Amino acid sequence: MNQMVQYQTARLDASFAALSDATRRGVLERLGRSEASITELADRFRISLTGMKKHVGVLERAGLVTTEKVGRVRTCRLGPHAFEEEAAWIEGRRRLWAARFDALDQVVEQLKQETVDG
16 A cells, blocks of 8 residues: 555545544534534533544544644634545445445346346
8 A cells, every 4th residue: 555545545434433533523513603612512512622622633633623822822724635535435435335226226236127027
């Protein structure tokens, strides 16, 4: 496996692992509306500041969120490439399954026709 494929695989693994948690998905939805501080996010989701820092860290390592510290406030926003690679991967799987279901439909129709003709 070349380095680019390894990087993409690792990035997708990190993204889907980050997305597996309902709180982190909620944080992404919230940041989709506007940036927010970690404190605001912790208050919104009613979890500790430490807990929210951990969630944001997971999202940041996955490249889904960026943070910037100004003074004592760490502001979070969606990452610059949020979901592009993930969406492309999902779309590729969707196309593959659609093609397989289309082929299965053709087989079923052929079997039905053979039963009628037979």
